Amino acid sequence: VTHVDPMKKTVTVRDLESGRGWEETYDKLILSPGAAPAVPDIPGIRNSRVFTLRNVEDTFRIKEFADENKPESVLIYGGGFIGLEIAENFAELGMKVTMVVRSAQVMSKVDPEIISFVHARLRSAGIDLILNDTLTKISEDGKFLRIELKSGRTVSACFVAVATGVKRCSPDSLVYTYQGDGHLDVLLPAGCAVQLGGFIQAGINAQDGA
Numbered sequence: 001v002t003h004v005d006p007m008k009k010t011v012t013v014r015d016l017e018s019g020r021g022w023e024e025t026y027d028k029l030i031l032s033p034g035a036a037p038a039v040p041d042i043p044g045i046r047n048s049r050v051f052t053l054r055n056v057e058d059t060f061r062i063k064e065f066a067d068e069n070k071p072e073s074v075l076i077y078g079g080g081f082i083g084l085e086i087a088e089n090f091a092e093l094g095m096k097v098t099m100v101v102r103s104a105q106v107m108s109k110v111d112p113e114i115i116s117f118v119h120a121r122l123r124s125a126g127i128d129l130i131l132n133d134t135l136t137k138i139s140e141d142g143k144f145l146r147i148e149l150k151s152g153r154t155v156s157a158c159f160v161a162v163a164t165g166v167k168r169c170s171p172d173s174l175v176y177t178y179q180g181d182g183h184l185d186v187l188l189p190a191g192c193a194v195q196l197g198g199f200i201q202a203g204i205n206a207q208d209g210a
Contacts, residue, residue, distance in 0.1 A: 035166040044138030049159040071158030078163035079106030091125050098128040098155050
């Protein structure tokens with residue numbers, strides 16, 4: 001979607017493959033722009049060997065990197081379901097796996113008594129599990145990345161996989177400006193599904209849409 005006309009109740013749509021554009025009408029407009037990976041704001045995080053994992057395309061990128069570079073080690077930042085899944089897969093591929101988790105356990109919403117068995121299973125698989133710690137800096141070190149932790153510990157790995165959840169493109173992250181005529185101007189962060197340039201500014205009737 002490239003444009004919203006709240007007076008005509010239309011949205012302008014552009015096909016990204018063909019470039020063809022057209023208008024669609026609506027009775028109620030619901031903004032559902034989805035979410036993006038939550039990436040910590042630390043020095044060195046924008047490295048070509050630092051990956052996020054949220055969708056199938058991310059999986060393809062990691063697999064392509066692994067096929068081309070044959071990495072021996074990986075650091076996984078995050079201890080949720082995705083972090084555990086990729087840790088298992090990388091360990092089965094013979095990589096040295098290090099997991100860094102911000103909380104005192106993986107899968108923080110599960111009872112500690114249950115998670116203790118998960119911790120034991122991870123360690124028995126050769127995974128270096130580091131709890132209550134966070135990344136503070138990533139730097140190049142030859143064919144490795146040098147990852148510095150808040151605790152003062154340093155870990156070397158061929159690449160990093162960040163699995164620390166997602167950030168929402170939702171009312172919490174939208175910027176509303178009331179115009180005094182029953183309309184709201186809405187700014188959606190770049191990277192969301194509805195975008196115009198870096199942002200979209202759309203007047204939405206407070207009674208007719210959401």
